Amino acid sequence: MKILHLEDDSFDAELVECTLAAEIPHCTIVAAVTRAEFLAHLTTEPPDLILSDSSVPAFSGLEALALTRESAPQIPFIFFSGMRDEERALAAARAGAYDYVVKDDLARLPAVVRRAFDESIQRRDRKAD
Secondary structure (H helix, E strand, O other): OEEEEEOOOHHHHHHHHHHHHHHOOOOEEEEEOOHHHHHHHHHHOOOOEEEEOOEEOOEEHHHHHHHHHHHOOOOOEEEEEOOOOHHHHHHHHHOOOOEEEEHHHHHHHHHHHHHHHHHHHHHHHHHHO
């Protein structure tokens, strides 16, 4: 499983990578900090799943979600945010995010990632039939 992780905090990025590597050893995480890096990875090396902070400098997670829905709507998009904000989580869901995980709840992230990935595989397989 290849994950594109949009995150500007190197500590959070490393924490996510260690947590997912321990729980999902077959995953590879590709980091993006800027809009340009995100778009480059999304268009040239499409991931199986996207994790995104709700905001990085000059680029919001909702913008990243909109770009993903335009170019690769089949890719599950999960927000992993430091902000516990119900309105932001609802806006993310309305915009097509798979889930919204708060950074304080890091232990929940591997299960959400696995479920999103498994469901995307099932959708793809149903379309192939």
